[in-house]
Amino acid sequence: MTLLEVQDLRTWFAKEEGEVRAVDGVSFHVGEGEAVGLVGESGCGKTVTALSIAGLVPDPPGHIHGSSSIRLRGTELVGLPERRLRRFRGKEVAMVFQDPMSSLNPVRTVGSQISEVVRLHGRLGAREAKRRTVQLLREVEIPDPDTRYREYPHQLSGGMRQRVMIAMALSCEPSLLVADEPTTALDVTIQAQLLELLSGLRRERKMGLLLITHDLAVVAELCDRVVVMYAGKVVETGRVKDVFSQPAHPYTRGLLGSLPRIGSGRRRLAPIVGGVPDPAGWPSGCRFHPRCPHAWGRCSAELPSLRRRGGRAHGEEWTVRCWLEEEPLEPTPDVGKGP
Amino acid sequence: MIGYVLRRVGGAVPLVLGVATIVFFVMNLAPGDPSSLYAGPGVSPQALEEVRQNMGLDAPVHVRYIRWMGAMAQGDFGHSLARGQPVRDVIRDLLPNTLLLSGTALALAFLAGILIGVLQAVRHNTWIDSSLSGASLFFYSIPSFWLALMLILVFSLYARNVWGWPVHFPASGMTSVDHAWMTPWEQVKDRAMHLVLPATSLALVLAGGIARYTRTSMLEVIHQDYIRTARAKGLPEWRVIAGHALRNALIPVVTVFGLYLPLLFSGTVFVETVFAWPGMGKLVVDAIGQRDYPVVMAGALVFAVMVVVGNLIADVLYSVVDPRIRHG
Numbered sequence: 001m002t003l004l005e006v007q008d009l010r011t012w013f014a015k016e017e018g019e020v021r022a023v024d025g026v027s028f029h030v031g032e033g034e035a036v037g038l039v040g041e042s043g044c045g046k047t048v049t050a051l052s053i054a055g056l057v058p059d060p061p062g063h064i065h066g067s068s069s070i071r072l073r074g075t076e077l078v079g080l081p082e083r084r085l086r087r088f089r090g091k092e093v094a095m096v097f098q099d100p101m102s103s104l105n106p107v108r109t110v111g112s113q114i115s116e117v118v119r120l121h122g123r124l125g126a127r128e129a130k131r132r133t134v135q136l137l138r139e140v141e142i143p144d145p146d147t148r149y150r151e152y153p154h155q156l157s158g159g160m161r162q163r164v165m166i167a168m169a170l171s172c173e174p175s176l177l178v179a180d181e182p183t184t185a186l187d188v189t190i191q192a193q194l195l196e197l198l199s200g201l202r203r204e205r206k207m208g209l210l211l212i213t214h215d216l217a218v219v220a221e222l223c224d225r226v227v228v229m230y231a232g233k234v235v236e237t238g239r240v241k242d243v244f245s246q247p248a249h250p251y252t253r254g255l256l257g258s259l260p261r262i263g264s265g266r267r268r269l270a271p272i273v274g275g276v277p278d279p280a281g282w283p284s285g286c287r288f289h290p291r292c293p294h295a296w297g298r299c300s301a302e303l304p305s306l307r308r309r310g311g312r313a314h315g316e317e318w319t320v321r322c323w324l325e326e327e328p329l330e331p332t333p334d335v336g337k338g339p
Numbered sequence: 340m341i342g343y344v345l346r347r348v349g350g351a352v353p354l355v356l357g358v359a360t361i362v363f364f365v366m367n368l369a370p371g372d373p374s375s376l377y378a379g380p381g382v383s384p385q386a387l388e389e390v391r392q393n394m395g396l397d398a399p400v401h402v403r404y405i406r407w408m409g410a411m412a413q414g415d416f417g418h419s420l421a422r423g424q425p426v427r428d429v430i431r432d433l434l435p436n437t438l439l440l441s442g443t444a445l446a447l448a449f450l451a452g453i454l455i456g457v458l459q460a461v462r463h464n465t466w467i468d469s470s471l472s473g474a475s476l477f478f479y480s481i482p483s484f485w486l487a488l489m490l491i492l493v494f495s496l497y498a499r500n501v502w503g504w505p506v507h508f509p510a511s512g513m514t515s516v517d518h519a520w521m522t523p524w525e526q527v528k529d530r531a532m533h534l535v536l537p538a539t540s541l542a543l544v545l546a547g548g549i550a551r552y553t554r555t556s557m558l559e560v561i562h563q564d565y566i567r568t569a570r571a572k573g574l575p576e577w578r579v580i581a582g583h584a585l586r587n588a589l590i591p592v593v594t595v596f597g598l599y600l601p602l603l604f605s606g607t608v609f610v611e612t613v614f615a616w617p618g619m620g621k622l623v624v625d626a627i628g629q630r631d632y633p634v635v636m637a638g639a640l641v642f643a644v645m646v647v648v649g650n651l652i653a654d655v656l657y658s659v660v661d662p663r664i665r666h667g
Contacts, residue, residue, distance in 0.1 A: 054571055082576075089573035097571075102564040107586045107662060116582075117572045152662040168572070 003208040004030040004053070004072055004176055010065035011045075011052045017280045022048040022062075024232035024282070027306070030176065033206040035199070037219030037240070039255070040229035043276040046212045047098075049229070050180045053077075053210070054095050055085045072176065091121040094169035098181040100161035104153040110164045111137075111149030114171055121172045136167040141197060159190035163197070170201060176208040183218070195222060216259060220244055225317070228252050231277060231287035234306060238318035248309060248320040250292045286323065298323050340658070340665075347654060351647045358643040359411065362636050363404055372396050373420055373630040394420075407636075417633035421626065426637045429622065434641065436513060437618035441607050443534055444541035448599075452546040453585075453592065456553025460588075461580060463558060471550070479547030484609035487540035491613070494536060508536045511615040537614040541606045545599055552595050557588040590661050597653035600646050 011023040023045040030036045038046050051057045052064055055077060070077040072092060077085060097103040105113055114136060115129040124132065130149070137145035140163040153161055162182060169177055182198065183191035199222050202209050211223060219226050219240060226243050228236040228251065236249040247253040254272035274291045277283055283290050289299035307325055309318040378390040391397045395406065410417060416426035455475065459468045478486070491510045498507035509515065513533050514526075521529060560566065561584055569583040570576075604620070611620035619638055626634035658665040 056567060056570055086573040086575060089571055091573060095568075095571045097564060097568060099564060103568045105565040105569070105583050105587070107590075107660065108583070116574070120573060154663050165568075168568075 002029045002071075003032045003034070004210070005069070006049075006053065007069040007071075009049065009052055009068045009070065011048050011057055011068075012063055012065065013061045014063070015061060015280065020279045021232055021282065022279050023052060026229065026232070026234050028227045028234060028237055030208045030210055032175070033202075033208060034225065035202065035209040035211060035223040037223035037226040038210060038212045038229060039214060039216060039219055039226060041214060041255075041276050043279065044229045045232040045279070046214075046229055047180055050095070050178045050210065050212050053176075053178055054089055054093050055080075055082075056089075056095075087121075090117050090174075091172045092174055093176050093178060094172070094174035096162070096165050096169050096177065096179040096182045099185045100158055100165050101185065103165055104161055106153055109150055109152055110156065110161075111151075114164065114168045117168055117171045132171070133167075136171055137164070139170070139201070140164070140167045142167070158186050159194065162186060162190075162194055166194075166198060166201070170205070170207075173205060174207065176210065177202065178210045178212070180212045181214070182211075184213070184215070191218075198222070216244070216255060228255070231282050232279060233287060233321065234319075235288065235321045236319065237306075238309075242318050248318070248325060249288075249322050250294050250324070251288050254291075286321070294324055296323070343658075344651070344655060347651050351651065354647060355640070355644055359408065359636075359640055360404075362639045362643075363407055364400075366632055366636055367400055367403060371630075373632055376630050377420060411640075416637040419626075419631055419634050421629040421631040421634070426633050429634065430619070430637060430641060433618050433622050436616065437607055437611070437620060440534065440537055440611070440616060440618055441541070441603050443538040444545070444606075445603060447538055447542035448545035448549055448603075449592075449596070451542065452549025453553050453589070455546065455550040457557055457580065457585065457588070459550065459554040460557035460561060468554075472554075475547040475550040477547070478543045479551065481544065482609070483540050483544045483606040484613055486543060487537065487610050487613040490536045490540050509533050510536070513617060537610050537616055540613075541603065541610050544606065545603060548599065549592065549595055552592050553588060556591045557584060560584045560588045563587070586660060590657070593653055593656045593660055596656065597650045600649035604642050604645060 006029065007027045009023055009026040010021070013020040013022055026045070026049055028036070028038075038049065040046055048057065048062075052068075053070055057064060064078055066079065068078050072088060075088075077088065104110065111130065111133055115126075115133040118124055118129045118132050118136075119126070122129070122132070134145045134149055137148055142148050142160060142163050148156070148160075153164075156164065162185075166182075169179075179198070183194050186194065195218060198209075201207075209222075211219065213219060223240050225238065226236075226240050227234055228243070228249065230251050236243060236247070236252045243252060244256065247256055251272070254270070257270040258272060260269060272291055277287070277290070283300070285298070285300040285302050286292070286295070286304055289295040292299065302323075304321050304323045304326070306319045306321045309320055309325065372391070374387060374391045374394055374396055377394075378387050382390075388397070395403065398406070407417070414427065416430065418424070419426050419429055422429055455471055459471050462468050494508050495510040498504040509532055513530065515521075515529050515533075518526060518529055566579060566584055569579045574582070607618060608620035608624060610616070611618045612624050615621065619641060623635060623638035623642075625631075626638060
């Protein structure tokens with residue numbers, strides 16, 4: 001059975017300027033023990049997708065459409081009463097957030113914040129919970145865990161705090177970890193350590209991972225599959241090695257093309273022109289068409305559907321949302337060839 | 340921590356000395372003195388001069404200042420002219436009554452204010468929020484002595500004489516006339532009943548402001564990332580609020596504690612007078628009418644010291660609530 005199955009997720013926000021369709025029909029899945037990267041520029045709906053999965057979208061103003069479906073091991077989470085949803089949160093679906101500086105409660109010790117989860121879902125006594133918490137701190141490689149247990153977040157460095165967040169997330173052996181830009185706020189050396197820790201712990205526990213990031217290198221390193229989002233929709237999904245070596249969607253190509261690469265000489269970076277459009281009014285047709293170097297008449301008129309890339313040997317799960325897939329142009333311009 | 344408190348107490352000493360100096364000169368440079376009042380009407384200038392000499396009022400003001408400060412340093416607050424008692428004994432008898440009243444009022448005010456503020460923040464932008472906002476603003480805007488009179492009117496006078504409610508509250512004093520003949524349990528109840536109206540009239544005014552502070556602070560905290568983290572743990576909403584949001588929201592409210600003490604004590608001056616509550620506030624008001632200078636000066640000083648001590652408590656509370664200050 002698939003661990004997480006998201007189908008036609010629509011999370012809209014009622015704002016003064018109208019309905020903001022932050023996530024607008026997103027479908028993807030995460031298998032048991034699989035690591036999936038969710039990538040895209042800021043403002044394309046990645047975080048809202050993550051919050052929707054954990055049932056943490058503030059309602060109002062946010063609202064997940066009734067037609068959406070989020071299944072965790074077959075249990076439908078959309079429309080589940082808050083009380084039952086709470087049993088999944090922290091236990092089955094755990095989250096690690098972007099900014100470890102602000103994600104921990106400043107007035108409580110890190111130990112109490114972790115053991116709280118252990119006691120809530122594991123129904124452990126105070127002493128048991130403490131023992132388990134110290135053990136978790138050790139597992140995330142925090143030195144001197146007995147002392148750290150009694151310390152407050154401000155006494156820890158950013159990297160340490162994120163380790164605490166990871167310990168908290170892992171405390172109840174969740175089947176799915178949703179990590180929303182877990183290393184963006186940290187400096188590069190710490191990033192590498194944390195990612196290594198995260199992928200090690202994940203493999204040990206055979207835990208599913210949804211890694212939200214705009215760092216494609218991280219996805220290449222850690223993930224089995226990748227989901228590329230643009231403007232509230234999925235534009236391309238597939239195995240990391242397929243998508244990154246032969247990106248099919250012009251947006252994926254653009255993302256890869258904007259990366260600097262060692263050994264590629266003095267190649268100019270090819271940024272994607274323009275910015276992510278305002279979610280209060282997505283462009284018509286293919287939402288990427290105003291920025292797409294290959295856009296043609298049909299692109300602005302009709303929204304292409306997510307199609308399987310047929311007739312090729314690259315797995316069964318490579319899908320792309322682009323008119324070029326249906327009516328390929330003759331010469332493919334040399335924009336950002338993959339590695 | 341103990342070192343910090345000691346340093347703060349040390350820092351408060353010059354402050355209290357300064358207050359004492361100001362109180363002394365304000366009283367002694369004002370025209371007139373108590374001698375004529377105590378010599379009685381129509382006495383001869385010689386007799387009046389004798390009274391002034393007896394009271395030590397003939398000495399130049401700076402000499403009197405040094406004498407007074409010297410006596411104060413030895414714990415001698417002088418003699419009450421109106422009561423014929425050492426001021427120290429008067430304060431010893433009445434200060435506990437004021438502390439009982441203001442302590443009860445403060446506890447009530449913070450309890451009610453914080454509860455209302457949290458409720459408003461949790462039910463942000465609903466009719467509950469707006470009606471409680473209106474009520475807070477109302478009580479925040481009215482003076483406590485007027486509220487005291489209205490409470491007497493409704494819960495003491497009308498409740499007993501007009502509507503005949505089974506429960507009504509005494510309108511004045513700390514105890515009933517037959518207090519001495521009651522059983523110990525009845526005495527406690529009697530005192531509690533007498534405390535209700537004065538404490539409420541003081542507390543409501545403060546609670547309005549505290550609720551407004553708490554609401555604002557709570558609304559800010561609720562949108563913090565760590566609250567989202569708490570929700571992501573699967574905690575029930577009330578535990579998110581009580582266990583994670585409240586303590587953070589209370590940090591700014593501690594400031595209000597320090598700010599409101601002068602308001603509270605000036606409130607006791609009026610409320611004690613209205614309810615004939617035998618405390619420091621009523622003592623000072625009476626003493627001003629009687630030109631009982633030693634009592635007025637000592638009373639003002641006692642209030643100043645209470646504010647200083649209250650602020651000290653607020654600073655200690657800060658570090659209790661916020662570990663970042665404790666380790667900073």
